[in-house]
Amino acid sequence: MEKLEKQGPVQLEMLNKYATDLDPNGKRGNGNLERVIQILCKRRKNNPCLIGDPGVGKTVIVEGLAQRITNNTSPVKLRRKKIYALDMGRLIAGASNRGEYEERLTKLIDEVKFSEGSIILFIDEVHTLIGAGSGGQACIGATTFDEYKKYIEMDAALKRRFQQVLVPEPSVAETIEILLGLCSKYESHHNVKYTANSLAAAAQLSHQYISDRFNPNKSIDLIDEAGAKLVIHQTKGSPGTKMLITEDNIKEMAEAVAAISRAIRRARVGIRDPSRPISSFLFTGPTGVGKTELAKALAVEYFGSKDAMIRIDMSESCRHRPHSLILFDEIEKAHCDVLNIMLQKSHLGFDHVEMKVAEELKKNFRPEFLNRIDEVIVFRPLSNLQLKEIVEIMLKQVYERLKEKNIKVEVTKRFKEEILKEGYNPSYGARPLRRAIGRLLEDNLAERILNGSIKQGDSVTVNVDSNGKILVYYLFNAVP
Numbered sequence: 001m002e003k004l005e006k007q008g009p010v011q012l013e014m015l016n017k018y019a020t021d022l023d024p025n026g027k028r029g030n031g032n033l034e035r036v037i038q039i040l041c042k043r044r045k046n047n048p049c050l051i052g053d054p055g056v057g058k059t060v061i062v063e064g065l066a067q068r069i070t071n072n073t074s075p076v077k078l079r080r081k082k083i084y085a086l087d088m089g090r091l092i093a094g095a096s097n098r099g100e101y102e103e104r105l106t107k108l109i110d111e112v113k114f115s116e117g118s119i120i121l122f123i124d125e126v127h128t129l130i131g132a133g134s135g136g137q138a139c140i141g142a143t144t145f146d147e148y149k150k151y152i153e154m155d156a157a158l159k160r161r162f163q164q165v166l167v168p169e170p171s172v173a174e175t176i177e178i179l180l181g182l183c184s185k186y187e188s189h190h191n192v193k194y195t196a197n198s199l200a201a202a203a204q205l206s207h208q209y210i211s212d213r214f215n216p217n218k219s220i221d222l223i224d225e226a227g228a229k230l231v232i233h234q235t236k237g238s239p240g241t242k243m244l245i246t247e248d249n250i251k252e253m254a255e256a257v258a259a260i261s262r263a264i265r266r267a268r269v270g271i272r273d274p275s276r277p278i279s280s281f282l283f284t285g286p287t288g289v290g291k292t293e294l295a296k297a298l299a300v301e302y303f304g305s306k307d308a309m310i311r312i313d314m315s316e317s318c319r320h321r322p323h324s325l326i327l328f329d330e331i332e333k334a335h336c337d338v339l340n341i342m343l344q345k346s347h348l349g350f351d352h353v354e355m356k357v358a359e360e361l362k363k364n365f366r367p368e369f370l371n372r373i374d375e376v377i378v379f380r381p382l383s384n385l386q387l388k389e390i391v392e393i394m395l396k397q398v399y400e401r402l403k404e405k406n407i408k409v410e411v412t413k414r415f416k417e418e419i420l421k422e423g424y425n426p427s428y429g430a431r432p433l434r435r436a437i438g439r440l441l442e443d444n445l446a447e448r449i450l451n452g453s454i455k456q457g458d459s460v461t462v463n464v465d466s467n468g469k470i471l472v473y474y475l476f477n478a479v480p
Helices: 015-016 030-040 060-070 088-090 098-114 147-151 158-163 170-189 196-209 217-228 254-269 291-303 313-318 336-344 354-365 382-402 415-421 431-450
Strands: 020-023 047-051 081-085 119-124 139-143 160-166 409-410 459-464 469-477
Touching: 015 088, 015 098, 020 409, 030 047, 030 060, 047 060, 047 147, 060 081, 060 119, 060 139, 088 098, 088 313, 098 119, 098 160, 139 147, 158 160, 160 313, 160 382, 170 196, 170 217, 196 217, 254 291, 254 431, 382 409, 382 431, 415 431, 431 469
Parallel strands: 047 139, 047 160, 081 119, 119 139, 409 459
Antiparallel strands: 020 081, 459 469
């Protein structure tokens, strides 16, 4: 059994003034926390440095450690220790020069030393202490990838002192667990009660709609905002109460508005494929007929602002996620400059491709581009059997999404044949099948879910009559 460090009374004037006794209410996945504990228990190089994007829960991990210590579930070596979080704002405030700031920091570090191992210092944004003489006492640092690379990685001595603990953004399930662990503080502050469903919605909606920030921070902000405004969906870029576009808002565009409204209904009831856009539209027509205005109205009604229309910048996308697979769909229709970009890639021949296909490719692409393609893969037209299998796969995806809403759906063989009949086009392959399922199945189900005809717990069978009319049969409360 490990020998406990000496625990004696220590004057903590500077720590109490410039640091905070960490609140032991954190809850985060065991992997990172176990690694932090393991590093702290080492004899040498026992200072963990949590590295991750802003808001991914680095501080939450340290709060989880404080909770372990408080509950006596930490290793013996860490029991009865206290974790203090250094407040850089208070430490710098009022310091007339760097010398005064460093003097405060030195005295604070001395108190940590005099504690003889009973105090662990948590330093968020640890890169700000570079060159300030932070000492070698037990501490946990936290910083971002960029700051670590810019400041700590360049200092070999400092890099050896800290042991990296990479903190990825938590999954939606992990975020929900974190929210469950800390919601009591927000319940007390706002005098409200958060249901488990509301916490799950915060995690799921923030993941789906807020792309420029990270969980759990953005989900925590959502539940905080909800406590203040009693509306869980009110945040930038997330659809709130204006979930449905009403056809009264935009005049003389009945057909276009109706198509958009159907897509929004599918999105609202949650039966669309979450891995695909809410919907993709191609507005065509002569200039001045309202295409741009309709797009602006869609942005205002669904996302709350016409500024919610964005331009896709490939250079920006690749900069943030350089290691990605890039699909140039229907590239033969692209400008020749797009193909020129590809000329820097690796080599291989193309002689083994079937001659007819090769001839067609040579008509549409420049030789220097084709000679840098690793391999040309030829896709054959889909057979009727393959199309049926694709329909089954697409329907299964719809079934699974509705199952999450406690609604069971089945379709008849005749209905599947109707999907094939309406959805197959030799010129477009299987793509129209998804639109047929959206039109024949998803739109009809969405309408009935919204008007209350289909509720949670119902079982539904969808058929089609000889005239092509959709028939929906209900078995109420069939799903437990």
